Amino acid sequence: MREESITSILADLNSSSTDIEASAIISTDGLVIASLLPTSVDEDRVGAMSAAMLSLGDRTALELDRGALEQVLIKGANGYILMTHVGHDAVLTVMTKSSAKLGLIFLDVKRAVADVTSVL
Amino acid sequence: MQQYKIIFSGSVGAGKSTAIKVISDIEVVATEARASDHIQKMKESTTVAMDYGRINLDAETTVHLYGTPGQERFSFMWEILAQGALGLVLLIDCSATAIKTDINRYLAAFKDFIKENAVVIGLTRSDLSTGIDWEMIYDTLAENDISAPVFEVDARNKTDINMLVEALVLSIDPTIDSTINPVVT
Ligand SMILES: Nc1nc2c(ncn2[C@@H]2O[C@H](COP(=O)(O)OP(=O)(O)OP(=O)(O)O)[C@@H](O)[C@H]2O)c(=O)[nH]1
Ligand SMILES: [Mg+2]
Numbered sequence: 410m411r412e413e414s415i416t417s418i419l420a421d422l423n424s425s426s427t428d429i430e431a432s433a434i435i436s437t438d439g440l441v442i443a444s445l446l447p448t449s450v451d452e453d454r455v456g457a458m459s460a461a462m463l464s465l466g467d468r469t470a471l472e473l474d475r476g477a478l479e480q481v482l483i484k485g486a487n488g489y490i491l492m493t494h495v496g497h498d499a500v501l502t503v504m505t506k507s508s509a510k511l512g513l514i515f516l517d518v519k520r521a522v523a524d525v526t527s528v529l
Numbered sequence: 530m531q532q533y534k535i536i537f538s539g540s541v542g543a544g545k546s547t548a549i550k551v552i553s554d555i556e557v558v559a560t561e562a563r564a565s566d567h568i569q570k571m572k573e574s575t576t577v578a579m580d581y582g583r584i585n586l587d588a589e590t591t592v593h594l595y596g597t598p599g600q601e602r603f604s605f606m607w608e609i610l611a612q613g614a615l616g617l618v619l620l621i622d623c624s625a626t627a628i629k630t631d632i633n634r635y636l637a638a639f640k641d642f643i644k645e646n647a648v649v650i651g652l653t654r655s656d657l658s659t660g661i662d663w664e665m666i667y668d669t670l671a672e673n674d675i676s677a678p679v680f681e682v683d684a685r686n687k688t689d690i691n692m693l694v695e696a697l698v699l700s701i702d703p704t705i706d707s708t709i710n711p712v713v714t
Contacts, residue, residue, distance in 0.1 A: 437562040438575055439602055457602040461578035464560035472558075498563055 414528045415443035422521040428509035429517070430488070433502050434495065434525055435459045442499065459492050459502045466492070493518055495525050531590040531705075535697060536610050537580070538639065539620035540631040541599035542571050544653045544684025546580045548620065549596045552690045553582025568600075575600065579610055584694070590705060592698065607638055616647040616697040619677075620684065624657035629669050636673045643675060647700040651682040651693050 419432045423445050433444035433452070439460030441452045466481040483490040488507045491514065495501050501522055505514055537545040550557050558581040561574035568575050580596030595610045597603070611617070617639055621631055632650075636643070650670075655661050666679060678696050682689035698705055 436565040437577070438565050439562070439577055439600075440565055453602045454605070457577075457600075458605065460562060461560070461598075461603060461606055464562060464578045468558055468560060498565070 411528060412443045415525055416445065418521055418524045418528070419443060419445045421524075422503070422517055425517045426505075426509070426513060428506045429503060429514065430506060431504040432521075433459070435500050435502060437463065437498050437500060455502060459500050463492050463494070463500050489514070491515075491518060493522055495522050496529060499525070499529060501525065531702075532593065533590070533616070533698060533701065534593045534595065534614045535616040535618060535694070535701075536595045536597060536614045537618045537620060538597040538607060538610075539599060539618075539635055539651075540622045540625060541568060541575065542625075543599065543620035543622040543651075545596040545599065545620055546576050547684040548618075548651075548690045548693075549580045549582040549594045551685060551687045552584055552694065553594060554585055555583050557582040577603065578606060586698065586705065592694065594694075601634075604638060611639070611642050614642075614646065615701045616649070617642060618649055618651060618693055618697055620651045620653050620682075622654050623652045623661055623681075624654040628662075629665060632666070632669050633673065636670075636675060643677075647697055648675070648677045649693055649697045649700070650677050650679045651684070651689075652679065653682055653684045655681050656683070 415434050422432050423429050431446045431450060433446060433455055434442045435456045436442055437460055439457040441456045444452055446452060462481050467478045470478040479494055481492040489505045489509055491503045493501045503518055537549060539545060546559060560576055560578040562577045563573060564575045576598040582594040584592050586592060597607050597610050619635055621628060625631060652661055661681060680693055682693060
């Protein structure tokens with residue numbers, strides 16, 4: 410099943426670094442396709458926020474002449490949220506601790522995006 | 530130079546994005562994403578963050594138009610977009626099955642906003658319905674303790690939407706000369 414294979418890709422991603430706390434694959438209209446989130450996190454909210462951020466990122470990148478959007482990065486005092494396009498119709502959202510090494514996270518995310526693309 | 534910010538909110542597919550597009554003087558900023566849920570049956574795409582457009586009422590007055598997503602999972606955007614707004618255009622799809630529930634939902638969500646600010650209501654897509662039950666509409670507003678102007682409009686029709694915006698701007702500031710475009714009837 411599609412959802413199961415995506416969940417196992419997310420499981421690999423989350424275990425690739427102890428800094429990764431949560432991840433989800435979301436449709437661009439904000440519905441969660443598969444997720445590995447702490448129970449304290451509301452899945453629907455993560456979905457909707459990811460879709461809103463990504464769409465604004467899309468528009469901003471285009472209007473300010475940066476080409477097609479690839480990623481949106483948010484840094485808070487407690488960590489990062491990284492949203493990455495997966496094809497046209499989905500987004501990978503990853504939440505990390507503040508101690509995360511971004512370069513490594515980017516690599517792991519890139520691999521996961523490739524894997525999910527082949528399943529979607 | 531007077532600047533007003535108003536927001537368009539209301540039920541999914543009522544025509545918020547369409548309305549802003551039809552009256553905006555500038556090319557709108559839209560954030561449509563392909564619908565992947567039941568909304569698919571109704572239309573291909575849905576707003577996921579906001580719409581933005583702008584109209585010049587006259588040389589001194591600019592109205593900034595913000596449209597919200599209609600779907601409840603984006604309700605955090607309703608709060609964000611309502612900040613600093615002076616008025617609300619509530620669009621309700623009259624071809625939907627649960628019109629009363631829809632009205633109640635959005636009036637409840639914007640309750641605090643409406644206490645402080647102006648609101649007008651536009652009933653859209655009535656041509657696709659069996660007719661508007663005006664008594665039910667006014668009862669629902671009364672139950673919510675709200676007296677707002679209600680208009681039957683087509684979101685695709687520039688004259689209709691201009692009229693809604695004029696009514697709203699007039700109730701925000703009664704002194705303004707709000708002839709956006711001469712209304713042709
Ligand atoms: N027949 C008819 N169609 C209408 C009328 N008003 C709007 N529409 C159509 O209804 C649809 C409204 O779609 P949108 O403008 O995307 O609606 P929205 O409120 O932005 O929807 P969300 O962003 O998904 O919440 C469009 O296809 C319009 O052409 C009307 O009065 N009659
Ligand atoms: Mg819309």
